[in-house]
Amino acid sequence: xxxxxxxxxxxxxxxxxxxxxxxxxxxxxxxxxxxxxxxxxxxxxxxxxxxxxxxxxxxxxxxxxxxxxxxxxxxxxxxxxxxxxxxxxxxxxxxxxxxxxxxxxxxxxxxxxxxxxxxxxxxxxxxxxxxxxxxxxxxxxxxxxxxxxxxxxxxxxxxxxxxxxxxxxx
Numbered sequence: 549x550x551x552x553x554x555x556x557x558x559x560x561x562x563x564x565x566x567x568x569x570x571x572x573x574x575x576x577x578x579x580x581x582x583x584x585x586x587x588x589x590x591x592x593x594x595x596x597x598x599x600x601x602x603x604x605x606x607x608x609x610x611x612x613x614x615x616x617x618x619x620x621x622x623x624x625x626x627x628x629x630x631x632x633x634x635x636x637x638x639x640x641x642x643x644x645x646x647x648x649x650x651x652x653x654x655x656x657x658x659x660x661x662x663x664x665x666x667x668x669x670x671x672x673x674x675x676x677x678x679x680x681x682x683x684x685x686x687x688x689x690x691x692x693x694x695x696x697x698x699x700x701x702x703x704x705x706x707x708x709x710x711x712x713x714x715x716x717x718x
Contacts, residue, residue: 554578555705578705622684624672629663635679636661650674 549558552575554567562573567582574582625631636646636657643661647654652671659665660675667675672683 552578552705554581554703554708556703572704581705581708621687623687624666625683625685628667628683629661631681631683632657632675632679633661635681639679646678649678 549560550562550573551558552562553572554574555578557575559575562575563579564585565572565574565579565582566585567574571585572578572582636643641649643657644654647657650657650671652674656665656671660667660671667683675681676683
């Protein structure tokens with residue numbers, strides 16, 4: 549019997565649903581997380597579709613940020629923009645002076661301080677060295693034993709449920 553690609557339940561019938569730009573075969577209860585596709589419409593979202601490939605290539609250069617780490621890792625601190633600004637002010641530097649020290653444009657420093665830009669690893673190291681601060685934090689993965697997939701693994705459905713609960717709280 550086929551399994552829902554979102555929650556892992558074995559179901560006799562699944563629906564093709566578009567969720568976050570991806571076509572998934574899901575059960576009726578998970579179908580509410582996306583838009584049910586009409587017959588033939590899934591061809592547009594096929595992995596070989598040129599417009600989809602162009603979009604993926606365009607996104608390829610962007611840094612990837614995960615809300616849930618898969619293993620212990622160093623991630624950019626949530627308050628990185630405040631840390632950069634406070635350290636720069638304590639050193640008595642202007643944005644322009646800091647930009648010159650790290651060989652970047654002043655607009656890059658301004659965007660980082662406003663939180664509009666997430667610096668990549670290379671830029672993080674340059675900022676940490678120039679300002680004598682730490683912009684990353686060690687994050688350990690959240691252990692969730694609610695998975696319905698084989699072996700009790702965390703499923704996409706579990707992640708969606710966690711995110712929805714978090715949004716309701718905040």
